[in-house]
Every structure is written in structure tokens, then in C-alpha cells.
Amino acid sequence: MSEQIRNGQKPAKGIAPNVEPDALYNDKRKVFLFGSPSYTNIGDQAIAYAEEKFIRNHFPYYEYIEIMDYATDEGIDFVKKIIGKEDIVCFTGGGNLGSLYLDIEEDRRKVISAFKDYKTISMPQSVYFEPTEKGQREKRKSQEAYGSNPNLTICVRESQSLEFVKETFNANVLYTPDMVLSLKIEPQDLKRDGVLFVLRADKEKVTDENFVSELMERAANIGPVDRTDTVLSEVDTIDYADRETYFMKMLHRIGSRKLVITDRLHAMIFSIITRTPCLVFGNSYGKAKHSYTDWLSGLNFIQYTDKQDPDELEPLIARLLQTEPNEIDLSEDFQVLRDYFKS
Amino acid sequence: MSEQIRNGQKPAKGIAPNVEPDALYNDKRKVFLFGSPSYTNIGDQAIAYAEEKFIRNHFPYYEYIEIMDYATDEGIDFVKKIIGKEDIVCFTGGGNLGSLYLDIEEDRRKVISAFKDYKTISMPQSVYFEPTEKGQREKRKSQEAYGSNPNLTICVRESQSLEFVKETFNANVLYTPDMVLSLKIEPQDLKRDGVLFVLRADKEKVTDENFVSELMERAANIGPVDRTDTVLSEVDTIDYADRETYFMKMLHRIGSRKLVITDRLHAMIFSIITRTPCLVFGNSYGKAKHSYTDWLSGLNFIQYTDKQDPDELEPLIARLLQTEPNEIDLSEDFQVLRDYFKS
Numbered sequence: 023m024s025e026q027i028r029n030g031q032k033p034a035k036g037i038a039p040n041v042e043p044d045a046l047y048n049d050k051r052k053v054f055l056f057g058s059p060s061y062t063n064i065g066d067q068a069i070a071y072a073e074e075k076f077i078r079n080h081f082p083y084y085e086y087i088e089i090m091d092y093a094t095d096e097g098i099d100f101v102k103k104i105i106g107k108e109d110i111v112c113f114t115g116g117g118n119l120g121s122l123y124l125d126i127e128e129d130r131r132k133v134i135s136a137f138k139d140y141k142t143i144s145m146p147q148s149v150y151f152e153p154t155e156k157g158q159r160e161k162r163k164s165q166e167a168y169g170s171n172p173n174l175t176i177c178v179r180e181s182q183s184l185e186f187v188k189e190t191f192n193a194n195v196l197y198t199p200d201m202v203l204s205l206k207i208e209p210q211d212l213k214r215d216g217v218l219f220v221l222r223a224d225k226e227k228v229t230d231e232n233f234v235s236e237l238m239e240r241a242a243n244i245g246p247v248d249r250t251d252t253v254l255s256e257v258d259t260i261d262y263a264d265r266e267t268y269f270m271k272m273l274h275r276i277g278s279r280k281l282v283i284t285d286r287l288h289a290m291i292f293s294i295i296t297r298t299p300c301l302v303f304g305n306s307y308g309k310a311k312h313s314y315t316d317w318l319s320g321l322n323f324i325q326y327t328d329k330q331d332p333d334e335l336e337p338l339i340a341r342l343l344q345t346e347p348n349e350i351d352l353s354e355d356f357q358v359l360r361d362y363f364k365s
Numbered sequence: 366m367s368e369q370i371r372n373g374q375k376p377a378k379g380i381a382p383n384v385e386p387d388a389l390y391n392d393k394r395k396v397f398l399f400g401s402p403s404y405t406n407i408g409d410q411a412i413a414y415a416e417e418k419f420i421r422n423h424f425p426y427y428e429y430i431e432i433m434d435y436a437t438d439e440g441i442d443f444v445k446k447i448i449g450k451e452d453i454v455c456f457t458g459g460g461n462l463g464s465l466y467l468d469i470e471e472d473r474r475k476v477i478s479a480f481k482d483y484k485t486i487s488m489p490q491s492v493y494f495e496p497t498e499k500g501q502r503e504k505r506k507s508q509e510a511y512g513s514n515p516n517l518t519i520c521v522r523e524s525q526s527l528e529f530v531k532e533t534f535n536a537n538v539l540y541t542p543d544m545v546l547s548l549k550i551e552p553q554d555l556k557r558d559g560v561l562f563v564l565r566a567d568k569e570k571v572t573d574e575n576f577v578s579e580l581m582e583r584a585a586n587i588g589p590v591d592r593t594d595t596v597l598s599e600v601d602t603i604d605y606a607d608r609e610t611y612f613m614k615m616l617h618r619i620g621s622r623k624l625v626i627t628d629r630l631h632a633m634i635f636s637i638i639t640r641t642p643c644l645v646f647g648n649s650y651g652k653a654k655h656s657y658t659d660w661l662s663g664l665n666f667i668q669y670t671d672k673q674d675p676d677e678l679e680p681l682i683a684r685l686l687q688t689e690p691n692e693i694d695l696s697e698d699f700q701v702l703r704d705y706f707k708s
Contacts, residue, residue: 079548079550080549080550081550082613083553083616205422207422207424211707270425270426274426363551364552364554
């Protein structure tokens with residue numbers, strides 16, 4: 023570490039927004055999280071929130087330092103100057119390892135390549151490269167970038183991705199639920215009313231709009247019906263300081279409904295946290311479906327379905343509305359990740 | 366709330382050291398913790414650390430605000446100006462409810478009396494009023510103060526205190542382990558050497574010094590022997606900002622030994638967190654003993670004993686040194702406290 027840096031060089035915006043500048047230069051073992059989201063997908067915001075809690079709760083003797091997504095390049099340069107040989111480099115979890123969100127995938131490749139001499143982990147992800155020429159070209163780029171790092175671990179959050187990653191990448195592989203499921207938030211006791219549809223408007227969307235309209239009409243029998251998405255459009259960015267606030271708002275919104283109907287993995291997970299009955303449809307490549315079948319099928323108030331016939335769904339919905347929510351404990355399923363950070 | 370306060374009146378030192386001033390004036394439900402320790406007992410510091418984690422992890426939609434012990438009077442005045450009818454007032458846990466630490470007991474009485482119209486809780490405590498005239502006089506003062514608050518809950522951390530509190534005070538009573546046992550810190554993988562004696566030097570001490578000397582001599586066979594206390598003497602105060610640092614230092618110190626021998630409840634608990642074999646003697650009124658028998662006797666690497674004959678202790682120590690530490694999960698035992706804060 024150069025004396026110039028030690029003597030209080032203030033890092034650029036987006037580097038270490040979650041700690042005092044001093045924290046960059048102490049002698050604690052450091053965990054760096056790259057790719058910390060500034061975009062308005064509350065699912066990805068909740069993942070970053072959960073990653074921070076996970077490290078801070080289980081490893082309070084480490085210094086946990088985030089690098090926002092918009093500061094990846096400067097962040098790599100900066101971290102290279104201060105990183106120690108025992109430190110750990112993470113890239114945030116989510117459902118963006120693959121060819122669908124190339125800006126993020128390119129950042130992940132950069133970070134993994136830049137820190138090939140350091141313990142490096144891609145946090146729990148769903149993985150999907152499109153079965154097109156473009157998708158396969160991107161896969162080869164990722165294989166090359168990941169392959170340059172002999173210290174890489176890839177953690178995946180459902181079985182479909184697990185098989186794919188084992189076959190595709192030469193890396194250590196871990197398997198845990200989505201990070202948001204590691205949180206221990208107690209549900210608020212909120213007055214509940216009506217039905218909230220939380221539906222994608224992006225390239226992963228497969229739910230038919232006519233079917234949605236029909237289902238919304240029928241849901242009006244239950245109470246007021248609203249439609250939203252877990253990707254906010256009322257703001258352009260969510261920086262570290264506002265993460266918890268937006269996440270809590272979304273939990274409040276979901277937790278004050280009698281029923282959630284969604285094709286969003288994290289609307290399902292927010293329903294679990296708030297004990298809100300939830301009917302779940304799939305996305306384009308099965309990340310919600312597989313997360314459900316791998317970890318969550320024991321929950322009586324969450325129901326995954328591939329059916330898109332309102333007549334068939336009515337009895338499912340009726341059952342969900344009458345169910346007293348149960349609980350499952352996924353703590354042990356995160357043990358492999360705790361062991362990873364411990365060693 | 367007066368406009369004068371809303372417009373940025375900065376609270377006095379010791380009031381809300383753990384939040385930005387804005388947090389005092391938002392519309393979130395608030396949890397106030399009084400009695401936050403500035404003294405150098407790392408057991409009590411760890412309790413306050415665990416209380417903060419407990420509220421922040423399980424109830425991130427609440428605002429958690431600490432009042433340091435040295436600011437109790439100003440803190441009461443200040444909180445009275447901003448408290449809302451749904452807010453919760455806490456007094457920190459420990460082993461100081463009773464006649465042994467009157468400065469703290471007097472603060473607890475003040476806080477409980479001052480907020481008699483609000484949901485009020487004394488966090489997990491061991492309770493002891495001396496069986497002397499002075500002790501009984503203090504008990505009556507506490508009965509009077511606590512009795513003035515019809516919304517008071519007293520949480521106790523071992524069965525001996527539970528029976529006493531039920532008989533003595535007219536309050537709701539909860540029963541949980543010590544708050545530090547709610548933490549989920551992963552033990553660091555440290556090189557271990559020698560034996561650490563962690564021994565009281567206060568009015569609760571009952572361990573005989575000749576016996577200690579004899580035991581220290583014999584322990585030299587295991588490796589280097591040191592003696593310390595969980596009450597630090599190298600500093601006068603530990604303020605909120607330095608709490609984690611001192612707590613982590615103590616965990617490091619205990620976790621780098623092969624064996625801990627102690628009459629301190631929290632040296633036993635720090636041994637549990639760091640998976641360090643530990644032999645435990647009692648204090649003057651049984652708080653370590655009862656915490657052990659109530660919650661911790663399932664741990665194979667922690668052994669309570671009333672014996673003070675080195676010959677009898679040698680086989681116990683030999684067994685502890687050979688044991689592969691097991692784990693127990695106390696999460697469910699804190700459910701009553703989570704339910705308390707939820708409602």
C-alpha cells in the first residue's frame with residue numbers, strides 16, 4: 023500500500039459508500055463486493071442488502087466494502103492498490119450471469135479477470151446463456167474470463183444453474199438459496215387488503231397479457247387489485263444510502279395484500295418474508311420455478327404453477343387464501359457459503 | 366413533536382450516537398435503548414452490540430436509537446419530546462438488575478417510571494437483591510418504580526431470576542437466554558495456544574486466590590498461561606463507536622486459546638462463540654451456573670463446576686481439551702422476544 027493512499031486519499035463516488043474512509047486502510051481482512059446495484063430492481067437491491075447482512079453478522083471481524091456498479095473500472099484500480107493477499111473479492115448475486123444483461127456480465131468478467139490471484143466468488147446466481155449464436159459467443163467469452171482465474175468460486179441458487187455451471191466453467195461451485203432468503207426479518211403485522219400483481223415488463227416475461235387481464239378481473243372479487251413491478255420506474259437510480267428504504271417500502275407494499283400473483287422470483291421471496299400468500303408463474307428460463315422446487319416447495323402459502331387457465335387457478339387461489347402460513351428454515355443451506363468466507 | 370425539534374435540534378452527546386440526526390424525526394416506529402454502556406465491561410458491551418443486531422436484523426423497518434448510560438437524564442427529556450404512542454422503550458440487559466450496581470438500577474427505575482404510558486421492556490437480565498437490610502430496601506424502591514408502569518415487561522435470562530421476578534414484581538415476564546447468545550458470529554480459524562484465566566476482581570468474586578494459583582501452575586503443562594478479566598482496565602470508557610472493536614478484540618483473545626477457565630458468564634459465552642473449551646466457576650449469586658444449566662448444558666466443550674479441588678478438575682480439563690465442539694441452536698428461545706417487539 024502506498025503512503026499516498028494511506029494518507030487519506032478519498033475514493034471516487036461509488037467506491038466504499040458503506041464505510042468510513044479509514045476502513046479502507048486498517049489491518050482487518052477485507053471482503054470487497056463488486057457490482058453493487060444502483061439500478062432500480064428491488065430484487066437485486068435486496069440481494070445486496072442481504073449480502074451485507076450476511077458478512078456483517080457472521081464475520082464482524084472483516085471489513086466489508088462495496089463498489090457500486092457504476093464505479094467498476096475505478097473500483098478495480100482502487101482495490102488493486104489496497105488489497106491484501108488474504109482478502110476476498112465478490113461479485114454480487116442475482117439472475118444476470120449469462121447473455122441477458124451484458125453490461126453486468128462484462129463487469130463480472132472484468133472483476134474476475136482483474137483479481138485472478140485472489141480468492142474470488144460470484145455470489146448466488148441464476149445462469150442463462152441464450153441458445154443463439156450470440157448467446158454461445160458470450161458464453162465463450164465468459165468461459166475465457168472465468169478460466170483465467172484459478173481462485174474462482176461460482177455460487178448458484180438453483181439446481182438448473184448448478185448443472186450448467188459444472189459443465190461449462192472450470193471453477194469451484196457452491197449451491198445455496200438466493201441471498202435474500204438468508205434474512206431473518208420478522209413480518210410486520212399489517213392490515214391486508216386486495217391483490218397485488220407483480221409482473222415483469224422485460225425480456226424474461228412470458229405471461230400472456232390476455233390471461234393477466236382475465237385474472238385481474240376475477241381477482242376483483244377478493245378486493246382492490248393493483249399491478250406493479252419490483253423494478254421501480256419512479257426513480258432512475260437507488261444508491262447505497264437509500265437501499266434499505268426502498269426495500270422496506272416494497273416489503274410493506276407486498277405485506278399489506280391478501281394475495282400476490284407474480285412472475286418475479288423476488289416478489290415470491292418478499293411474499294415469503296412478509297408471510298403473504300403468493301401464486302407464482304415462470305419467467306423465460308425457469309429461475310423462479312427452479313428456486314421454488316429446489317428450496318421452497320415446503321411452504322404452504324406459496325404455489326408455483328405453469329397453468330395459464332383462470333378456471334384451473336381459482337381453486338389454487340382459494341386454497342392459498344385460506345392457508346395459515348408455515349415456516350421453513352434455510353439457515354443450514356447457507357453453511358457452505360459461511361464455510362467459504364471463514365477459510 | 367415541536368417544529369423546533371424537527372428543524373434539526375442536534376441532541377446532546379450520548380443521545381442517538383448510532384444514527385444520523387434525521388432518524389430521530391422520521392415517521393418510522395422507534396425503539397429506544399436506554400442504559401447503553403460506556404463502561405469497560407465487555408460482557409455488557411457485547412450485550413448492547415447483540416441488542417442492536419437483534420432489532421436491526423429482525424425489525425429493519427424500525428428506527429433503533431441508543432441513549433448512552435451517561436446521558437440518561439438528558440436522554441429521558443429528549444425522548445419524551447419525540448416519542449410516539451407506538452414506540453418502544455428498552456433498558457439494556459445484563460446482570461445488574463438489583464442492589465449490586467445501584468447507579469444502573471437507579472437509571473433503570475428512572476426510565477421505567479418516566480415512560481409509564483409506553484410499551485417498556487427491561488432486556489434480558491439476571492436479578493439479585495442482597496439478603497441484607499440495604500438489599501431489601503432497594504428491592505422495595507424498585508418495586509415501587511416498576512409498579513408505576515402498567516406497560517412494563519421484564520425479560521430474564523435464567524430460571525433463578527425468573528422465579529424471583531414473578532414473585533417480586535407486578536409486570537409481564539419473558540424468559541430468554543442472554544442476548545449475546547442470539548449472535549450468529551462464525552468462529553475465526555485462529556492458531557490456539559495455552560490457557561486464559563478470565564477472573565472477576567469485583568464484589569461478585571467467590572473463587573479463592575490460592576486455588577487459582579494452584580490451578581494456574583498446573584495449567585502451565587498445557588501451554589502459556591495468562592490471566593485477564595472481561596472488564597478492561599486499560600481504558601476508562603468505551604463509547605458506541607468503539608464497541609465492536611473492543612468486542613472483536615476480546616473474541617480474538619479468547620478464540621486463540623486452547624482452554625479458558627473463568628468465573629465470568631460472558632467469558633463462557635465468548636468461549637461458545639469462538640468454540641473454545643471452557644471450564645466455568647460460579648459468581649456470588651449463581652448467574653453463570655444457572656445460565657449454564659438452563660440453556661447451555663448440551664454443549665460438550667463447556668463445563669460448569671462448583672469443585673475447587675485441582676485434583677478433581679484435572680480429568681474435566683483433560684476431557685475438555687479432547688472434545689470436538691458441538692453446536693446448539695437457541696434461535697427458537699428468542700422467539701418470545703421477537704414476538705414482543707412485533708406486536
